Amino acid sequence: MHRQNLLNAALAFVVTAGGLVWLTDHFAPSLIELLLPLFRSELHLLLPAFHIDFLGGRIEHNEAVVALTATLTEYRVVLGQIFPSGASVTASTLAAHAWVHPVLILALAASWPNIALKHRPGLMLLCLPFVALAEMLDIPLVLWGAVEDVLYWQVDPARISESLGSRVQHFLDGGGRYAISIVLALLAIMLFRKLVFPRKIAPGKQ
Numbered sequence: 001m002h003r004q005n006l007l008n009a010a011l012a013f014v015v016t017a018g019g020l021v022w023l024t025d026h027f028a029p030s031l032i033e034l035l036l037p038l039f040r041s042e043l044h045l046l047l048p049a050f051h052i053d054f055l056g057g058r059i060e061h062n063e064a065v066v067a068l069t070a071t072l073t074e075y076r077v078v079l080g081q082i083f084p085s086g087a088s089v090t091a092s093t094l095a096a097h098a099w100v101h102p103v104l105i106l107a108l109a110a111s112w113p114n115i116a117l118k119h120r121p122g123l124m125l126l127c128l129p130f131v132a133l134a135e136m137l138d139i140p141l142v143l144w145g146a147v148e149d150v151l152y153w154q155v156d157p158a159r160i161s162e163s164l165g166s167r168v169q170h171f172l173d174g175g176g177r178y179a180i181s182i183v184l185a186l187l188a189i190m191l192f193r194k195l196v197f198p199r200k201i202a203p204g205k206q
Contacts, residue, residue: 002059004147007109009111009112009113010111011111012110012111012113013107013108013110014134015064016107016110016111017103017104017107020102020103020106020107021103023101024099024102024103028055028139030056030096031098031099031102032056032064032066032095033057033059035098035134035135035139036055036056038132038136038140039055039066039133039135039136039139039140039143040052040055040139042136043055043068043140043141043143044145045072045143046069046140046141046144046165047144047147049072049073049074049076050070050071050072050073050089050159051070051071051072051073052068052070052148053069053070053071053088053178054067054069055067055068055069056093060092063094063095065092065093065094065095065097066093066094066095066096066098066143066150067090067091068090068091068140068143068147069087069090069094070087070088070147071087071089071090072084072086072087072089074129076151076152077160078152078155079152079155079156079159079162079185089147089150089151089200090150091147091149092143092146093139093142093143093146095144096137097103097139097177098135098138098139100138100177100178101131101134101135101138101177101180101181102131102183103186104182104185105127105130105131105179105181105184105185105188106124106127106131106180107135108185108186109124109125109126109127109185109188109189110124112189115189115192115193119192119196119204122192123167123188123189123192125194126174126188126191126192127185127188128132130185130187130188131184132183132185132197133171134177134181134184137177137180138172138177138180141165141168141169141172142168142169142172142173143170144165144168144169145163145165145166145167145168145170146162146165146169146170146191147165148164148165148166148169149163149165149166149169151163152166167174167190197204
């Protein structure tokens with residue numbers, strides 16, 4: 001790939017990402033409201049022993065967060081300790097995490113080299129389901145891990161790492177969400193190229 005193509009792609013990525021950051025920041029509450037039904041459905045699966053009392057955006061310590069309050073509807077045993085039905089747990093995570101995926105995935109799609117400008121809107125449209133998948137692999141899993149953290153912490157803080165939810169949460173907060181977005185963006189680009197530019201079979205090789 002020519003150096004000039006790389007420079008053009010890098011410049012397009014920076015400009016597109018900057019514009020998307022402005023858009024997501026400007027429409028952040030609407031984005032969270034749009035995603036809440038997906039988050040709620042997933043959390044019902046991740047936390048089957050809990051009733052979700054509240055799930056939504058709010059401000060904590062001058063930062064926008066997605067907050068969860070859930071109550072146990074049956075007893076839960078964690079490391080040998082029983083948490084009775086009716087016990088309530090509160091967790092939250094930065095709402096800004098939801099902005100990472102549309103910015104990164106769409107900016108990569110918009111700036112990927114060797115794709116004509118006329119094809120980029122179609123590529124970005126194809127990316128939308130991948131953005132939704134990335135969102136479902138982030139905030140709901142972080143909230144699930146945070147709930148597990150609360151329970152394990154109350155029993156034995158030294159054994160929090162034994163919780164699968166906690167390990168997933170730490171992976172995402174340690175940069176995993178960026179890796180997920182990049183991988184999904186590359187998958188979307190590969191799929192688009194196969195759909196729009198199918199490889200032709202040479203005569204005699206059918």
